[in-house]
Amino acid sequence: MSLADSLPALSPVARRANVEVVTHRLANGVEVWxxxxxxxxxxxxxxxxxxxxxxxxxxxxxxxxxxxxxLKEGTLHRxxxxxxxxxxxxxxxxxxxxxDDALVAGSTVLAAHGDALVSLLHExxxxxxxxxxxxxxxxxxxxxxxxxxxxxxxxxASRAFRQALYDEHPYGRTRPGLEVIEALTLERLRLExxxxxxxxxxxxxxxxxVDTGGVFRTVEATFGAWSAEAEPxxxxxxxxxxxTPPALIRIVDRPGSVQTVLMVGNVGVSxxxxxxxxxxxxxxxxxxxxSSRLVANLREDKGYTYSPRVxxxxxxxxxxxxxxxxxxxxxxxxxLAEILYELSRMGSTEVTDEELLRARSRDAGAHxxxxxxAEALAAALASLWLSGLAPDSLDRYVxxxxxxxxxxxxxxxxxxxxxxxxxxxAVGDAALIRAELAPFGVIDDTGP
Amino acid sequence: xxxxSSAADPLEIPVASRILANGxxxxxxxxxxxxxxxxxxxxGIGSRREPRDRSGFAHLFEHxxxxxxxxxxxxxxxxxxxGSGGSNNGQTRLDSTLYTELFPRAALERFLWLEADRLxxxxxxxxxxxxxxxxxxxxxxxxxxxxxxGLFEYSExxxxxxxxxxxxxxxYGDFADLDAATLDDVRSFFDAYYRPNNAILVVAGDLExxxxxxxxxxxFGSIPSAPLPPATDLFEPVRPSADLLRQEAPLARTxxxxxxxxxxxxxxxxxxxxxxxxxxxxxxxxxxLFRTMVEGREIATExxxxxxxxxxxxxxxxxxxxxxxxxxxxxxxxxxxxxALHEEIALLSRERIDEGELARVKTKIVASYYRQCESRVxxxxxLGQAMLFTGTPAGVLEFALHVEAVRRDDLLRATRxxxxxxxxxxxxxxxxxxxxx
Numbered sequence: 001m002s003l004a005d006s007l008p009a010l011s012p013v014a015r016r017a018n019v020e021v022v023t024h025r026l027a028n029g030v031e032v033w034x035x036x037x038x039x040x041x042x043x044x045x046x047x048x049x050x051x052x053x054x055x056x057x058x059x060x061x062x063x064x065x066x067x068x069x070x071l072k073e074g075t076l077h078r079x080x081x082x083x084x085x086x087x088x089x090x091x092x093x094x095x096x097x098x099x100d101d102a103l104v105a106g107s108t109v110l111a112a113h114g115d116a117l118v119s120l121l122h123e124x125x126x127x128x129x130x131x132x133x134x135x136x137x138x139x140x141x142x143x144x145x146x147x148x149x150x151x152x153x154x155x156x157a158s159r160a161f162r163q164a165l166y167d168e169h170p171y172g173r174t175r176p177g178l179e180v181i182e183a184l185t186l187e188r189l190r191l192e193x194x195x196x197x198x199x200x201x202x203x204x205x206x207x208x209x210v211d212t213g214g215v216f217r218t219v220e221a222t223f224g225a226w227s228a229e230a231e232p233x234x235x236x237x238x239x240x241x242x243x244t245p246p247a248l249i250r251i252v253d254r255p256g257s258v259q260t261v262l263m264v265g266n267v268g269v270s271x272x273x274x275x276x277x278x279x280x281x282x283x284x285x286x287x288x289x290x291s292s293r294l295v296a297n298l299r300e301d302k303g304y305t306y307s308p309r310v311x312x313x314x315x316x317x318x319x320x321x322x323x324x325x326x327x328x329x330x331x332x333x334x335x336l337a338e339i340l341y342e343l344s345r346m347g348s349t350e351v352t353d354e355e356l357l358r359a360r361s362r363d364a365g366a367h368x369x370x371x372x373x374a375e376a377l378a379a380a381l382a383s384l385w386l387s388g389l390a391p392d393s394l395d396r397y398v399x400x401x402x403x404x405x406x407x408x409x410x411x412x413x414x415x416x417x418x419x420x421x422x423x424x425x426a427v428g429d430a431a432l433i434r435a436e437l438a439p440f441g442v443i444d445d446t447g448p
Numbered sequence: 449x450x451x452x453s454s455a456a457d458p459l460e461i462p463v464a465s466r467i468l469a470n471g472x473x474x475x476x477x478x479x480x481x482x483x484x485x486x487x488x489x490x491x492g493i494g495s496r497r498e499p500r501d502r503s504g505f506a507h508l509f510e511h512x513x514x515x516x517x518x519x520x521x522x523x524x525x526x527x528x529x530x531g532s533g534g535s536n537n538g539q540t541r542l543d544s545t546l547y548t549e550l551f552p553r554a555a556l557e558r559f560l561w562l563e564a565d566r567l568x569x570x571x572x573x574x575x576x577x578x579x580x581x582x583x584x585x586x587x588x589x590x591x592x593x594x595x596x597x598g599l600f601e602y603s604e605x606x607x608x609x610x611x612x613x614x615x616x617x618x619x620y621g622d623f624a625d626l627d628a629a630t631l632d633d634v635r636s637f638f639d640a641y642y643r644p645n646n647a648i649l650v651v652a653g654d655l656e657x658x659x660x661x662x663x664x665x666x667x668f669g670s671i672p673s674a675p676l677p678p679a680t681d682l683f684e685p686v687r688p689s690a691d692l693l694r695q696e697a698p699l700a701r702t703x704x705x706x707x708x709x710x711x712x713x714x715x716x717x718x719x720x721x722x723x724x725x726x727x728x729x730x731x732x733x734x735x736x737l738f739r740t741m742v743e744g745r746e747i748a749t750e751x752x753x754x755x756x757x758x759x760x761x762x763x764x765x766x767x768x769x770x771x772x773x774x775x776x777x778x779x780x781x782x783x784x785x786x787x788a789l790h791e792e793i794a795l796l797s798r799e800r801i802d803e804g805e806l807a808r809v810k811t812k813i814v815a816s817y818y819r820q821c822e823s824r825v826x827x828x829x830x831l832g833q834a835m836l837f838t839g840t841p842a843g844v845l846e847f848a849l850h851v852e853a854v855r856r857d858d859l860l861r862a863t864r865x866x867x868x869x870x871x872x873x874x875x876x877x878x879x880x881x882x883x884x885x
Contacts, residue, residue: 004520084733091815144749151596291526303582358531365533
């Protein structure tokens, strides 16, 4: 089968990620993964501490985000502005964030300043100071950012979708609301920092133009002295249950919208689940790639949307499998019908040989492309560690895709891409789109 | 702990280039360490020089480049690309249009074929024109009309800042102009600008330059060149007055200000100092504006911007803008925000900055650029820009030297381009009823 006469054939493609990771564990429990790379004179470091929003108390959803932001406000040895200046002097900028599963801090600097990067990151997590002015700034910026984001339809959709999908489960939490932001105190920050930021829960990934022996010495000299006096934390929350029928629709009213942001999805799998790779390929064929069925239908045939986005997110527990599409108001119902049709088709018919081969090649290629920059490679390795996997899992990705057959795709699609159990969120002008959505499921008005 | 040597080394990437008989510039950049290849074809046509009554046309045309040719019908490009383990994108800039791919080395010949195929001719179908017009409108709805601020620094600020239609108009386009576009427009745009002598092919990866040149010759060598349309000068001198446009943004909840100034030509001695000033003012928490407006006065909440903000580096024809974008608190009048901005710039025009601060900012600029060039497709894009604007790859390889050469006195001098008497600004404010104050 040929796509076009005279299109040149392919030579065999390398199957391995070609990433050599040197690993080491400090006496206090800090895991260190190092990948030397010489092409560009940069060093990237990413520090992850297990437990993100999943560790937030039920009455403080999103606290982890505030803790991550507060880490930028200074250390016992440097004020916030000094810290920012010192990262800048190394060529970088301090990045901190909370995710579902972790607290993250990192930066990328010129190779000559790699030592400074390691010791600055150590200071940020091992010796944070939470000055009064800094706490006030965290509160004020978080509140302003929330206010701004309340006008962003993509943010409104993600927040409502996570709530609709996960309900009380910690993965239902997104950013902190105003009441959590306003209640932030020094005492809470100190307590949670001491509880969460401990060496035995930490991985440091360093990728770039480094000499491995030298970087280990620097890490020993800094992180080696970080002492652990923490109580053991509760393990992760239990996995969220899968959705049950019928499909539920939540409308978030945004008067004046010229488009509806549609989110459709189900609870999926964790990376460790046997269904993880089949689901990855199934979503690629359904909508996660540019040559997918959903893009061909919604964009290239109907012209309903600029770019539908589909992802099966690998979190430590069961992550979401989701479709997002922004469509003009008048095709809201028509676009949702096509999304549900394509989801349903994945479970009701087998994919073609050409689709399967293309998806394998596409995902293998995307995997290699995603590891291109030092920062992205560090993030990919950190994500493996959070799922409890070793660095050589990177090399097994392509082989894992190769062993998946068509019946496996159909089986996972029926389970995780099921339109009949989907949670659907529509952000738009409710007065204009409500009638469009009514035929597709039960409209649930209990949410925000 | 570092393996290599000093702080601001030039990039050590072997680059070779040649020009084929039909005028196509071919560049090979040798980067090891991975099987991934980055490819960029840059055409010397962007939204500034699109036809006058066809705003948004260069971008609409970019979409049509993915929609099929006589040899490879609709859908083949994306299927062949992803079926080879690759990914692709297109980007319409003010002065150029970029077509980029990332793929495994083994697929080089196939991607060169795909690029050469669409430079040899498109399908020119009414159906795909209608389809992509709809898609582009959805792109404009998602990025502009349904967004609280709608990229107003890109779509509206230039209209206030510049006089020449080329510089002032919105590259996303008016819906009426998009609707008016015909297949004849598509054909004549293609014939005028999509020529090998208006194109630069860059391949960045672990490949022998000889192989890249030979395969490029095989794929592109037979495509004929043609004379290009004349290009007018896009330079505009400093704006003679200041201008602030206040606009209500019905979907916004917090106010946002965008300020722009007209910049000197790219080879003016103040261009690189202005690039450094852009970083000095806007670089995150270490930037002057964050320190004074977010931390100090506590009037602003987010800061971004810089020199030539839409094309990067010093890549532009004629003039460009220096942009400052400030999100600020609802109870703060916009005049106070503008005053604070002008005071900060005035300070830079009066006092030499500290050597340490200048060194920090330069280091950050170089590191950020190297981060960009880590991506092979970004490296290929940058080399394409360098060849387009200067005819040599030196601007990429010696980026650090240009930054290093900027002195404190250069900054003092360059602030004159950022005067309080020559800016144009647009402020978007939420509807009054939303304001609790």
